[in-house]
Amino acid sequence: MTHRVIFVCLGDICRSPTAHGIFEEKAREAGLDVHVEGAGTGAWHVGEPPDRRMQAAAKAAGYDLSHLRAQQFEAANFGRFDAIYAMDRQNLADIEALRPAGSTTPVTLFLSHGPSTREEVPDPHFEGGFDAVVDMVAETCDALVAGLKR
Template identity: 60%
Template sequence: MTTRILFVCLGNICRSPTAHGVFDHMARAAGQPVEVDSAGTGGWHVGDPPDRRAQAEAAKRGYDLSQLRARQAQPQDFADFDLILAMDRSNLAALERMRPEGNDTPVRLFLEYSDSLQEEVPDPYYEGGFDLVLDLIEDASRGLLRDLSR
């Protein structure tokens, strides 16, 4: 059975497309049947590619994010995905506000799957730290794969 997973951050140009690309790459390599997408709770960057800094850092580790394009999360996503993973509590709260009444799709923080003590993936857009973001996302992706294979 194919698991459908949506990764969500604020603008869908840094953290969530990185998670999308990394997890999709790892899942394919592991033979895990998944459908992956990413979205932002805000719509400022709809149609834009991932931030050039996120793409550059991902490329250093063998991940190609160049074909991804930002989109905004929608209530329909709760019906279309089996699991929705937010990068931080702010986006988790925004997703919960958008949740259709009666829907029980799990919405969790992505780093719940990580071995890190950190609970949120920091937003590197203004402060930098794209390498740390990638470290956290790779770790959580490995944990999510372990969880799905059980």
């Protein structure tokens, strides 16, 4: 069975492509059949690669994000994915505002699935801390993969 997941942040150039790239690699290494995407609630960066600083931090940790391109989250994604992971509470609210009537696709805060005591992944585009975000995302991806393997 293919697990279909999407990670969502504001512009799809920092947090969600990091989760996309790391989760996809970890899931495949674990032998899971996955379809993974990332998206932003805004359309500012559609078609662009991840932020160069995020790519550098991910590459230093052993992950290549260069093949990813930003896209905007849309209501149709509720029917295309088994789970939707939001990077922060505002992303979660923006996603829920697009939920079609009758959709039961779960939308949760990404970090709620991992060991972090934080609820939200900080936005390094505005706040810095790219390396810390990579580490935080990798830990949560490990937990998500472990949960899917069970």
